[in-house]
Amino acid sequence: MLRKLLGLILLLAVSQVYSQITGVVKDEKGNPLPYVNIYTETGSKGTTTNEEGIYELKISESGTYTLVYQFLGYKTQKKKIDAENFPIELNITLKSESTSLDEVSVVGGEDPAYAIIRNTIKLREINAEKLESFTADFYSRGLWRIKNAPEKILGQDVGDLGGGLDSTRSGIVYLSETISTIAYQKPDDFKEKIIASKVSGDDNGFSLNSAQEAYFSFYENTLEINSEIISPIAEYAFNYYRYKLEGTFFDDRGNMINKILVTPKRTGDRVFSGYIYIVEDLWQIYGVELTTTGIAIQVPPIEEIVFRQNYKYSEENDLYIQISQSVDFSFKIFGIGGNGRFTAVYSNYDFSPDFNRNSFGREILSFAEQANKKDSLYWQEVRPVPLTTEEIEDYIRKDSIQEIRSTKTYKDSVDSVENKFGLTDIFFGYTYRNSWKNQTFSISPPIAGVTFNTVQGWNTNVGINYTKRTGEDEENYWRLYSNLSYGLSDERFRINGRFEKKFNNYSKPYLRIEGGVSAEQINNREPISPLLNNATTIFFERNYLKLYEKSFAGVAYGQEVVNGLRLFNEVSWENRQALINNTDHVIINWDDRTYTSNNPQEPDNFGSIPFEEHSLFKVNFIADISFGQKFMSYPNGKYNIDNPKYPNLTLGWEKGFGGSKKEYNFDQFKAEVSQTLKLGNKGDFEYLINGGIFANAEDISLVDYRHFNGNQTRIGFGSYVGKFNLMPYYNFSTNDIYAEFHAEHDFQGWALGKLPLINKLNFNLVLGAHLLTTAERNPYTEYSVGLDNIGFGKYRFLRLDYVVSEINGQRNGAFIFGLKF
Numbered sequence: 001m002l003r004k005l006l007g008l009i010l011l012l013a014v015s016q017v018y019s020q021i022t023g024v025v026k027d028e029k030g031n032p033l034p035y036v037n038i039y040t041e042t043g044s045k046g047t048t049t050n051e052e053g054i055y056e057l058k059i060s061e062s063g064t065y066t067l068v069y070q071f072l073g074y075k076t077q078k079k080k081i082d083a084e085n086f087p088i089e090l091n092i093t094l095k096s097e098s099t100s101l102d103e104v105s106v107v108g109g110e111d112p113a114y115a116i117i118r119n120t121i122k123l124r125e126i127n128a129e130k131l132e133s134f135t136a137d138f139y140s141r142g143l144w145r146i147k148n149a150p151e152k153i154l155g156q157d158v159g160d161l162g163g164g165l166d167s168t169r170s171g172i173v174y175l176s177e178t179i180s181t182i183a184y185q186k187p188d189d190f191k192e193k194i195i196a197s198k199v200s201g202d203d204n205g206f207s208l209n210s211a212q213e214a215y216f217s218f219y220e221n222t223l224e225i226n227s228e229i230i231s232p233i234a235e236y237a238f239n240y241y242r243y244k245l246e247g248t249f250f251d252d253r254g255n256m257i258n259k260i261l262v263t264p265k266r267t268g269d270r271v272f273s274g275y276i277y278i279v280e281d282l283w284q285i286y287g288v289e290l291t292t293t294g295i296a297i298q299v300p301p302i303e304e305i306v307f308r309q310n311y312k313y314s315e316e317n318d319l320y321i322q323i324s325q326s327v328d329f330s331f332k333i334f335g336i337g338g339n340g341r342f343t344a345v346y347s348n349y350d351f352s353p354d355f356n357r358n359s360f361g362r363e364i365l366s367f368a369e370q371a372n373k374k375d376s377l378y379w380q381e382v383r384p385v386p387l388t389t390e391e392i393e394d395y396i397r398k399d400s401i402q403e404i405r406s407t408k409t410y411k412d413s414v415d416s417v418e419n420k421f422g423l424t425d426i427f428f429g430y431t432y433r434n435s436w437k438n439q440t441f442s443i444s445p446p447i448a449g450v451t452f453n454t455v456q457g458w459n460t461n462v463g464i465n466y467t468k469r470t471g472e473d474e475e476n477y478w479r480l481y482s483n484l485s486y487g488l489s490d491e492r493f494r495i496n497g498r499f500e501k502k503f504n505n506y507s508k509p510y511l512r513i514e515g516g517v518s519a520e521q522i523n524n525r526e527p528i529s530p531l532l533n534n535a536t537t538i539f540f541e542r543n544y545l546k547l548y549e550k551s552f553a554g555v556a557y558g559q560e561v562v563n564g565l566r567l568f569n570e571v572s573w574e575n576r577q578a579l580i581n582n583t584d585h586v587i588i589n590w591d592d593r594t595y596t597s598n599n600p601q602e603p604d605n606f607g608s609i610p611f612e613e614h615s616l617f618k619v620n621f622i623a624d625i626s627f628g629q630k631f632m633s634y635p636n637g638k639y640n641i642d643n644p645k646y647p648n649l650t651l652g653w654e655k656g657f658g659g660s661k662k663e664y665n666f667d668q669f670k671a672e673v674s675q676t677l678k679l680g681n682k683g684d685f686e687y688l689i690n691g692g693i694f695a696n697a698e699d700i701s702l703v704d705y706r707h708f709n710g711n712q713t714r715i716g717f718g719s720y721v722g723k724f725n726l727m728p729y730y731n732f733s734t735n736d737i738y739a740e741f742h743a744e745h746d747f748q749g750w751a752l753g754k755l756p757l758i759n760k761l762n763f764n765l766v767l768g769a770h771l772l773t774t775a776e777r778n779p780y781t782e783y784s785v786g787l788d789n790i791g792f793g794k795y796r797f798l799r800l801d802y803v804v805s806e807i808n809g810q811r812n813g814a815f816i817f818g819l820k821f
Contacts, residue, residue: 099247113243128219163401175200176207201398300794365632457489505637509559523707564629578609600730647675666697691739716818736775
């Protein structure tokens with residue numbers, strides 16, 4: 001406690017030294033006003049108040065200054081001061097802005113707000129182009145609080161989340177800051193260099209705050225916040241919003257500001273509600289106070305997100321420019337709740353930057369050397385928004401906790417408690433940890449590994465894993481893994497093992513060496529999970545899982561060669577042995593059905609096998625190409641970001657050689673293209689196209705055929721792109737030329753949001769199309785129409801599609817029930 005108190009006093013004392021002009025901004029009732037903009041009239045210096053209304057303006061040179069205090073809903077106040085002796089304390093009281101409608105008349109029954117919005121939309125692109133290129137200084141702060149955190153989830157201790165939780169299981173769980181410089185040029189060139197980064201409780205940490213992700217422009221038609229949320233001044237905004245002029249007032253330049261209430265026409269749309277302030281005649285944004293919801297962005301645990309943006313006039317480009325932004329959010333689910341805020345401050349704009357062709361590249365974020373090593377004195381000198389008492393205490397407490405928890409004594413003591421075996425470990429697995437050496441040893445739960453299939457009968461799989469993490473941030477690792485399985489019906493014990501190593505976090509070179517014996521699906525794309533096969537076999541007498549035994553040894557290596565190009569190479573030897581059913585045990589007996597054989601080519605011939613036992617060497621080359629790929633360079637690694645303007649391309653060559661049976665040798669050449677296109681308010685369109693051709697493969701093993709992800713369960717999981725919803729698992733497998741096409745469009749409320757009553761359900765209309773063509777068979781097609789985001793309140797885990805398939809003129813239709821988590 002003494003150390004904590006001394007730290008608090010030190011920070012406050014240092015604050016007074018470096019904060020040359022300080023004070024508190026309050027309203028007329030004496031309440032502090034958070035996030036008031038304070039800047040010099042020239043615009044060279046600026047800051048905002050924190051949540052306690054406290055501000056610090058970094059002015060170090062003597063002189064005469066005119067300070068501007070600006071806050072939406074309050075009259076802008078100017079204060080002229082002669083600054084000679086620092087620090088200077090200047091407390092301000094802002095008066096509420098009185099709006100007037102005296103000069104406004106309603107014409108033809110239409111609120112005058114509609115004319116204002118029309119003019120703003122008309123000049124939207126022109127005003128947006130005034131921001132076509134600029135540089136600026138950027139400061140951001142992110143804070144998350146949590147309330148009522150559980151002590152355990154699924155039997156596992158949650159802990160105190162790095163010292164963030166108090167005795168009530170509440171507190172700050174994330175607090176970070178960044179100081180950076182940014183450069184922007186339309187349409188999508190962006191570059192940020194982080195000068196300083198700070199994370200509470202982690203003196204090695206790098207803030208996740210990003211200027212590009214924090215940049216929200218209401219001049220654009222939509223703002224991407226998980227979904228595409230429609231701006232109140234989008235070109236089609238009148239289809240989504242109603243407007244009401246609440247009043248007018250004049251800013252410090254004498255320009256009339258229109259305060260307009262924005263309300264959605266339909267609550268289920270991807271929209272905002274609140275206020276937008278428009279400058280008369282210029283038709284520019286003066287400020288926003290707009291709210292959207294978790295329903296709108298389709299993240300149900302989010303209750304609401306509140307955007308506040310403040311602007312000031314720039315003589316340089318005749319535009320009101322954004323100088324600060326706060327994004328407040330709250331969330332609640334399963335009794336756990338919380339809130340937080342992301343603050344952004346922009347300063348030192350330059351709207352005539354000297355950009356050239358080398359100013360921008362694929363790197364959109366980088367860190368200055370020692371960016372995460374700046375001390376408290378540095379932060380007090382440069383931080384534009386002062387910390388609140390709560391934030392100061394969090395930094396001090398977590399820094400103290402980190403110092404203690406980073407010691408060997410503490411880590412050993414925690415490990416000795418957590419490494420004790422408990423009864424719940426039977427169900428959730430056991431982990432032994434040596435935190436000091438960054439080592440873990442774990443055993444998966446035997447009970448959770450129990451499955452049933454007609455080849456092995458009741459069987460269990462147990463995984464044993466040893467991992468050693470390396471690197472300053474534990475970003476690299478090497479791992480030993482082994483899987484042990486035993487089937488009661490085939491009385492067969494199988495074991496395999498693997499060694500993996502990730503060498504660095506930049507080009508991410510990866511080595512894998514493996515070998516052993518395992519029971520594998522004939523389709524190595526694993527179209528049905530053992531868990532789902534459990535359900536279909538046990539409850540519905542449908543044994544879709546088809547297995548063979550593989551004895552193998554192999555080595556694989558992959559890494560990014562240049563930005564956007566990753567190569568993977570694998571060499572292996574395999575011995576394949578066909579398996580047959582060893583049990584006809586039925587738990588629920590259906591009179592109209594029976595099990596099928598383990599040979600997908602002859603499902604009714606229980607003595608048949610799909611291939612003869614054989615061995616084969618294989619090489620596999622894969623090139624993944626991400627066109628236009630951008631990336632962020634952190635001191636501990638490179639993090640790639642796909643460019644949505646371009647598709648991703650995968651090229652592959654697979655060769656089987658040296659087979660014990662010569663006819664099993666083969667070559668396969670394949671390619672795949674995929675992309676997700678953001679279509680603004682009209683949703684997302686996703687497609688995947690792939691194809692391939694075999695050579696010298698007339699009599700190869702069924703294992704090496706090209707199989708397709710079919711589905712006979714009527715249950716869907718994850719993304720539907722790349723899968724067929726009604727196709728039998730092995731009916732279209734081929735060793736010749738093939739091509740498949742998948743497309744899906746999620747309208748995200750654009751269609752259903754316009755239908756009365758239905759729009760209140762917040763469902764998404766999804767249309768899909770799938771096509772497969774092979775050399776041996778006529779094309780197989782599927783078309784689907786579905787509803788996504790089905791559920792109630794915050795619990796929306798369901799999707800329902802009706803799918804129609806067609807082959808040789810024969811049509812079939814069925815519902816697919818989707819689950820997503």
